[in-house]
Amino acid sequence: MMNDENILEVRNLNVSFQVRGSEIEAIHDISLNLKKHETLAIVGESGSGKSVLTKAFTGMLEQNGRISQGTIDYKETRLSDLKVNKQWDKIRGKEIATIFQDPMTSLDPIHTIGSQISEVVVKHQKKSKKEAKQIAIDLMEKTGIPNAEKRYNEYPFEYSGGMRQRIVIAIALACRPEVLICDEPTTALDVTIQAQILDLIKELQAEYKFTIIFITHDLGVVASIADRIAVMYSGKIIEIGTCEEIFYDSRHPYTWSLLSSLPQLARKGEELKSIPGTPPSLYKKIIGDAFAPRNQFAMSVDFKAEPPMFKVTETHYAKTWLLDKRAPKIERPELIQNLHQHMLEMTAED
Amino acid sequence: MKKYLFFRILRSFLSIFLVTTITYIIIYSLIPKRDVFSQDPLIQKLASRPDKLLDYKNTAYHKMNYLDYYDTQTLVKKVQKVVPNVDVSGSHGKKNLSILSKWAKKTGFKIKSYPSSKRYYAIRNLPLWERLGRFYGNLVKIDTPWSVKDKNNPNLKRYLKIENDKWVGWALVGSGTKYRYQIYFNNLFPFIHQNIIHFDLGTSYPTFSGTSVLDVISGRQGATVSEKYNLGNGVTINSADNVYTRQYQSKTHRNAFDYDRYKDSYTNLDQNYQDPSMIGTSFRAGIFALIISYAISIPMAFFMARFKGKLFDKVGTGIVTLLIAIPSLAFIYAFRYIGAQLFGLPDSFPTQGAGSFGSWVMPTVILGLLSVSGLVIWFRRYMIDQQQSDYVKFARSKGLTDNEIYRKHIFKNASIPIVQNIPGMIIGLIEGATITENIFAMPGMGRMLPDAILAHNNSIVIGLVFIFTTIGVLSVLLGDILMVIVDPRIKLSAKGDE
Ligand SMILES: Nc1ncnc2c1ncn2[C@@H]1O[C@H](COP(=O)(O)OP(=O)(O)O)[C@@H](O)[C@H]1O
Ligand SMILES: [Mg+2]
Numbered sequence: 150m151m152n153d154e155n156i157l158e159v160r161n162l163n164v165s166f167q168v169r170g171s172e173i174e175a176i177h178d179i180s181l182n183l184k185k186h187e188t189l190a191i192v193g194e195s196g197s198g199k200s201v202l203t204k205a206f207t208g209m210l211e212q213n214g215r216i217s218q219g220t221i222d223y224k225e226t227r228l229s230d231l232k233v234n235k236q237w238d239k240i241r242g243k244e245i246a247t248i249f250q251d252p253m254t255s256l257d258p259i260h261t262i263g264s265q266i267s268e269v270v271v272k273h274q275k276k277s278k279k280e281a282k283q284i285a286i287d288l289m290e291k292t293g294i295p296n297a298e299k300r301y302n303e304y305p306f307e308y309s310g311g312m313r314q315r316i317v318i319a320i321a322l323a324c325r326p327e328v329l330i331c332d333e334p335t336t337a338l339d340v341t342i343q344a345q346i347l348d349l350i351k352e353l354q355a356e357y358k359f360t361i362i363f364i365t366h367d368l369g370v371v372a373s374i375a376d377r378i379a380v381m382y383s384g385k386i387i388e389i390g391t392c393e394e395i396f397y398d399s400r401h402p403y404t405w406s407l408l409s410s411l412p413q414l415a416r417k418g419e420e421l422k423s424i425p426g427t428p429p430s431l432y433k434k435i436i437g438d439a440f441a442p443r444n445q446f447a448m449s450v451d452f453k454a455e456p457p458m459f460k461v462t463e464t465h466y467a468k469t470w471l472l473d474k475r476a477p478k479i480e481r482p483e484l485i486q487n488l489h490q491h492m493l494e495m496t497a498e499d
Numbered sequence: 500m501k502k503y504l505f506f507r508i509l510r511s512f513l514s515i516f517l518v519t520t521i522t523y524i525i526i527y528s529l530i531p532k533r534d535v536f537s538q539d540p541l542i543q544k545l546a547s548r549p550d551k552l553l554d555y556k557n558t559a560y561h562k563m564n565y566l567d568y569y570d571t572q573t574l575v576k577k578v579q580k581v582v583p584n585v586d587v588s589g590s591h592g593k594k595n596l597s598i599l600s601k602w603a604k605k606t607g608f609k610i611k612s613y614p615s616s617k618r619y620y621a622i623r624n625l626p627l628w629e630r631l632g633r634f635y636g637n638l639v640k641i642d643t644p645w646s647v648k649d650k651n652n653p654n655l656k657r658y659l660k661i662e663n664d665k666w667v668g669w670a671l672v673g674s675g676t677k678y679r680y681q682i683y684f685n686n687l688f689p690f691i692h693q694n695i696i697h698f699d700l701g702t703s704y705p706t707f708s709g710t711s712v713l714d715v716i717s718g719r720q721g722a723t724v725s726e727k728y729n730l731g732n733g734v735t736i737n738s739a740d741n742v743y744t745r746q747y748q749s750k751t752h753r754n755a756f757d758y759d760r761y762k763d764s765y766t767n768l769d770q771n772y773q774d775p776s777m778i779g780t781s782f783r784a785g786i787f788a789l790i791i792s793y794a795i796s797i798p799m800a801f802f803m804a805r806f807k808g809k810l811f812d813k814v815g816t817g818i819v820t821l822l823i824a825i826p827s828l829a830f831i832y833a834f835r836y837i838g839a840q841l842f843g844l845p846d847s848f849p850t851q852g853a854g855s856f857g858s859w860v861m862p863t864v865i866l867g868l869l870s871v872s873g874l875v876i877w878f879r880r881y882m883i884d885q886q887q888s889d890y891v892k893f894a895r896s897k898g899l900t901d902n903e904i905y906r907k908h909i910f911k912n913a914s915i916p917i918v919q920n921i922p923g924m925i926i927g928l929i930e931g932a933t934i935t936e937n938i939f940a941m942p943g944m945g946r947m948l949p950d951a952i953l954a955h956n957n958s959i960v961i962g963l964v965f966i967f968t969t970i971g972v973l974s975v976l977l978g979d980i981l982m983v984i985v986d987p988r989i990k991l992s993a994k995g996d997e
Pocket of ligand 2: 199200201332
């Protein structure tokens with residue numbers, strides 16, 4: 150039975166893809182709770198499985214993908230048991246809506262902006278076409294489109310990238326979802342627009358009280374928006390905790406690397422820190438900790454056995470042998486030790 | 500938008516001009532002109548009469564625009580106008596030669612004498628640019644009330660009037676014009692017709708000798724048919740005359756019967772023929788074939804893409820693969836056999852003729868089916884690409900059902916390139932109909948180009964190239980205009996750069 154606080158529960162989830170006859174595993178043994186009205190950020194390098202994980206929540210895995218193990222529960226519905234699109238139609242949009250990275254291509258190029266919003270209003274809010282138009286215009290205003298009445302009849306190509314992402318958000322809102330999955334919604338936008346979109350999402354969440362899963366490969370983006378952060382590496386969650394815990398008390402060396410490569414930490418004249426090496430291929434069997442080959446603190450055990458999830462606090466878990474009693478005490482890199490300080494300075498500068 | 504369209508049309512004309520000119524140059528400069536006679540039996544017969552042979556050849560070259568040629572009689576007549584004392588017999592006197600040579604020097608001709616009679620004739624090779632100039636100069640003829648120049652008819656009235664003519668009903672009627680009816684209406688598509696602008700693509704030679712190229716391509720064919728003309732006051736006439744084509748005829752050529760019937764100088768006219776022209780035949784077949792192929796391939800591709808990987812898709816893919824694998828010739832024969840045996844359809848076009856619906860069924864269905872496979876593959880691919888596009892993913896994530904997504908989004912997007920492609924398809928079908936037309940002995944234009952090339956009928960070859968290029972270029976243009984109508988992005992972005 151599901152915990153009342155949670156809206157979505159994932160247990161031991163594996164997702165695999167059929168690729169040229171062999172099966173690769175993109176998500177490995179992930180367990181996760183999503184609390185009502187929270188904002189959970191999922192962070193990780195590209196290819197770490199963030200999109201695949203959330204696609205599994207809405208039945209939008211590609212044809213060659215399937216949930217090979219584990220369960221996903223949404224309220225009373227066991228999502229991992231849903232098979233055909235007909236069953237998913239009740240979940241998608243109305244319960245869980247997703248907005249994607251590229252606002253330039255997310256809208257149908259040959260229908261007007263307005264019709265794409267009211268289409269959803271008619272469907273999910275059961276309104277007449279005329280009412281839907283008014284609701285759509287209100288939504289456009291709410292998402293910060295000036296001159297909404299006039300721009301209702303324009304086409305996507307007449308909108309800038311930031312404006313289109315606002316429309317995409319308006320459409321998602323028109324569904325009245327309980328959970329909004331934002332899959333890198335700001336990655337394709339430039340920095341000032343990014344900040345505006347983040348603010349917009351926060352405002353709308355305060356008003357409409359939905360739960361957010363916010364995917365990004367940029368830890369810097371989530372600091373301002375997330376309640377909790379899950380860090381993914383190679384198809385696994387390797388550390389999860391509150392925003393505070395991840396930023397100021399992270400335990401996994403991979404999280405440390407991510408933090409160290411925050412552009413905000415780059416000192417003048419110094420190169421931006423990047424994580425050496427590349428993530429492991431999904432086609433090779435991994436023994437031990439997947440991050441070990443790139444980990445400067447790796448111990449011999451890291452190459453032999455996969456670490457379990459160690460509990461740091463009630464809300465904070467990390468998957469690294471460094472948390473084992475027998476492991477030597479290792480200091481976090483100096484660069485991120487006084488991260489708090491940096492972040493404060495940064496916000497002060499803004 | 501207007502500016503864009505203007506330049507677009509300008510470019511279209513430029514490409515028609517270039518293609519035609521290049522074809523012209525290739526034909527007239529790279530193909531030896533004596534090849535014209537390679538299949539002419541008369542050449543053998545005339546071998547023993549060198550004067551006649553030379554005259555025959557030069558006359559032919561003249562007709563084909565290779566050179567200007569005056570035989571003795573014409574030559575002296577010409578020269579007589581300038582030098583009255585020229586020897587009219589055209590004989591080979593020294594004095595005569597000097598007169599003729601003087602004239603020749605001025606006009607660019609060369610005086611030569613026939614091998615046996617030694618009489619003189621004149622010849623002038625036409626430089627390529629002059630030939631081209633003549634071709635384009637004569638290309639468009641605009642009819643005006645001053646077109647007719649007839650010294651024997653000084654009282655000819657010159658006007659344009661809208662009147663209710665007793666032969667054709669309401670029309671723009673001209674006098675002094677070449678054609679009597681400048682604009683008129685009748686029940687033939689496109690219902691409104693004109694005689695103001697005529698094209699002249701030269702004269703056909705050696706096949707259809709003497710007929711204008713356009714008449715060969717677009718003149719109606721078959722037996723003549725009579726039509727009933729109601730002239731009011733209870734008077735009706737049955738006649739095979741095509742009164743719409745009435746043209747000016749001088750008194751010397753006119754016959755009394757026609758003059759009595761029409762009571763004016765416009766007595767030179769064509770007959771009504773029962774069958775459509777070659778181009779008309781092909782065009783009809785092409786349009787029907789197009790409708791058939793789209794009617795089959797669009798729903799087929801739609802459902803194949805919709806149920807990709809499922810049974811319908813697999814069966815469809817099988818059919819398409821089969822259609823591609825079978826050589827079209829085998830397909831045509833097999834289909835013709837089945838149609839004739841099972842449905843009793845005529846297996847040859849002339850059996851029942853152009854007037855019978857049955858004659859058209861098999862050629863058009865076959866022509867249509869031949870292009871189904873290509874269309875299905877293309878359209879299915881396009882729909883599947885749309886399926887994988889981001890806007891479809893987003894549409895799904897916002898809760899639209901598959902049916903809604905297909906109906907409202909994918910199909911509409913996929914129809915844009917289809918609409919754009921339709922005009923181009925028609926010309927493709929006309930040009931690609933050669934085999935089908937051959938097998939069914941259809942009097943269409945599919946066979947015309949190869950026939951004309953084999954017969955060294957330069958004028959027809961150039962005429963066809965000109966027509967095909969024009970239709971081709973204009974249909975691409977039409978396709979783009981259609982796309983502007985269905986695709987908001989293009990319409991508005993073009994407006995934006997005004
Ligand atoms: N349909 C698919 N077939 C095969 N492999 C896939 C498919 N979708 C995703 N993957 C693989 O799964 C991994 C995770 O992808 P993804 O979730 O898109 O990463 P990201 O964290 O950047 O969103 C990648 O290695 C990717 O190649
Ligand atoms: Mg992704």
